[in-house]
Amino acid sequence: MPEGGLATEAATASARARVDDGFWARVDGERWIKRLLIVALCLWLGVVLVLPVLQLLVKSLADDQGGFVGLTHYVKYFNSPNLFVSLRNSLVVAVLTTLLSVGLGFGYAYALARTTIFGRGLLKGVAMMPLFAPTLLNGIALIYLFGRKGLVTTGLFGLLPGVDIGVYGPVGIVIAETLYAFPQAVLILVIALKMTDARLYEAAQSLGASPLRIFFTVTLPGVRFGLMSAVFVCFILSFTDFGAPKVVGGNYSVLATDIYKQVIGQQNFSMGAVVSVVLLIPALLAFIADRLVQRRQVASFAARSVPLIPRPNPRRDVFFAFYCWLVGGAIVIFYLTALFASLVKVWPYQLELGLWHYHFSGTGGGGYSAFFNSLRMSAYSALWGTAITFLAAYLIEKTRQLHGLRQLAYFLSLAPLALPGMVIGLAYIFFFNARGWEIAGVFVANPFNWLYSTMAILVLCNIVHFFSVSFLTATTALKQMDREFETVSASMGVPFTKTFVRVTVPVCLPAILEIGMYYFVNSMATVSAVIFLYSADLPLASVAVANMDDAGDTAYACAMSMLIVAANILVRLMYGASTAGIRRRSQAWLTR
């Protein structure tokens, strides 16, 4: 039989088998499943994001009995000098932090992306350290360095003349926030600096431009979108952060601590909602500006650009090496001080090292049960968050049904970028704690009320809080896959679910792991949203840090922070090992 014989025979047989003139030949089950999933995604985003934020807005316009009072609370807010001053303080802190972190970050990123200095991998790792710690720890470390009994203030416990920089207040907040925002600025700017076309530099050099002139005419314009993006991101981070001002703020109040004081301290929920809205608006503006900038950045980088390979330049490299090791060293010293402090018996009197503060007995906060709760919560957040985020990105990117709803889902998926953790936390209390709502005179009981003060609501809150960045990671990975994979599978009669499992997920596995790690690390470290949502029988490590610090048990708080950092570094190392494993295994299909 000729080779073709079998194939043709099979062809006709199968064609006959698949010909089916009935109704079912026209119905595409897959399309309906996809439609259903898209609708489900939109509903989910509605419940976990839109409704809670709406509830928050409504709350800011209502009195405690739920009666509509219009802008009364806002008028009161802007007439109350104490509260109003916090807005100014928050803006001052955010602007200073942004200048510092973007300024320092630019030099650092430049060294990483454009020079050949030694140890760039390590330097990058060092710069990322703050990502693994709760921002409370930044404040705590500052106190051990510059506080009343700090290392610097006392001149290494009296060995040297000490200096008091007055860390409690704006100085401390700005330093802690700069540390917090620094890694984000470096990440964004390294990418921007790497995405430059080498030919522009060759052209400028061939025209005889001086290095300084090249910097101002080629380098800066080339990264202007990255710079703007870094500015907006750092602004949002420092404007909305709660952890650092909580610890080192002293009497210097900012919006995030005001919300906490109003809600937890005075049980004034309406005013808490008002401050949240005030906090939300600048963040929202920065978010919108950032989105506009990002869109232009993508468009301005041509696909055919020639990547710039840095060449050694001794004078420049020595300068940048010095700079980077200085900054990197400061970060290391910062966290080493915290580690040291957590191990010291009684700071600053008994400097014997040991695990004195790691038993957490005799202090509040929940001790190890809080730590294990946090681990569990972070693991669930990583698991569910990754699954939901990836599925959402897949549905939005790879299906062709319900265009309008997918647009909406895309927009909603990015919206959490603009939502400060405090706002999410508060919105969640209002929404999930509500017994029900009067809608057009009919009382509708809250079907989600049971979630209140469960692990589920904490996980949900984390998923929403860290949704956008994960979503963008997933979307980028999915965009790099051939658009026709789904089509090819469909033409062979293979269900899309099978292609999803056999092709999409394996190919995107590095991105999936990255998302999982991101969720875990952030869920461990976050305090701003969960501080409103945890319950007494479900304590959390990061909240314990805040509470122990509040109670003056700074060493315990420091020790707990160290546990969080250790868990995060461990997860990061596991992530590194597993991606290395995947890379080895998938070498065959990634390289020629």
Place this chain on the structure above:
Amino acid sequence: MNTSDTSLAVEKVGKKYGTFAALSDVSFSARRGEFLSILGPSGCGKTTLLRLIAGLESHSEGRVIIDGRDVSGSPVSKRNVGIVFQSYALFPNLSARNNIAYGLKSRGASREEIVARVDELLDLVGMRGMGRKYPAQLSGGQQQRVALARSLAVSPGLLLLDEPLSALDAKVRLLLRGEIRQLQKRLGITTVMVTHDQEEALTMADRILVIEKGRLVQDGTPHDIYDRPATPFVASFIGAMNFIPDAVKVHDGVYGLGGHHVQVGMENGSAALPPGSRVTIAIRPEDVLIGRELGSANIVPTTVSAMEYRGAQFRLSLVVHSGERSGLRLDADVAAEKVRRLQIRPEMDLPVHLPFNRLRVYGAGEAHA
């Protein structure tokens, strides 16, 4: 045409994106085992047409019938078609074997059946022994073969190819052209291939559909399309064509151009025009004859104004001597050997013969591209 012999029928199909009509009123059909090529310039709607046939795009109007079954509302999974994309869309994490077996596994074939079928297909596309390799380890041509094997694995009734060779370099392209065509003949599978490469269409297809701005302008064999292009657009899109505008019909079969009378053997619609009508006369450069074989009629005196060397031949730019109008130009392709033999040089007077059965006449209404 006998319906049982018709593998694919497209009836008055149209597609709109918003208000923009990407395709309008396209009808054609393919006999079983026929190789059709859809040819047209970029953006004319070729891919759209292919995607409509595949069911990847829903059409606004008309019907698509595959194997006698109206599939207009059916999704791609229910049309029994194999598709090969320009990008191949091979799954990067699966070996060539697993790529080919991909569609088989979900049809409940046994392991042995699958192995046998994949081996058969690997042989079929000349990839025996390469099944273990991953797509990234294969050359472009090999990837194309795997993509072809994968689409054939599920024994489709209709094979759809969207510019399957455009990502390959010239040599491989030439090789694969022949192979795909042979394979298609051997399997007897009805095939529709989109291309914007006229040579590809001319050498591979049984029939060519030429699309212009979303409309089907000609449907014919490669011979028809080349020798009897239906419109000036088709004529200029496929091969080169001299257009001589402002010719005047004298009477049936005789036209005046630049003070000369020429006889035209093949009229296409122009027979209906009244004498005195303005028309455009067209002739391919290689049909403009010079030298000893000149016939007696249709001789036009010209001067050589420029010569362009093209390896095996020269392209001569000729200016027709004419009483009333100067500047009437003609291009002629002449074998290099003949140019040397006749010692043709620029500025030389050169009478040319326009064979009456190679001239085409287009009414003035048909503006040419």
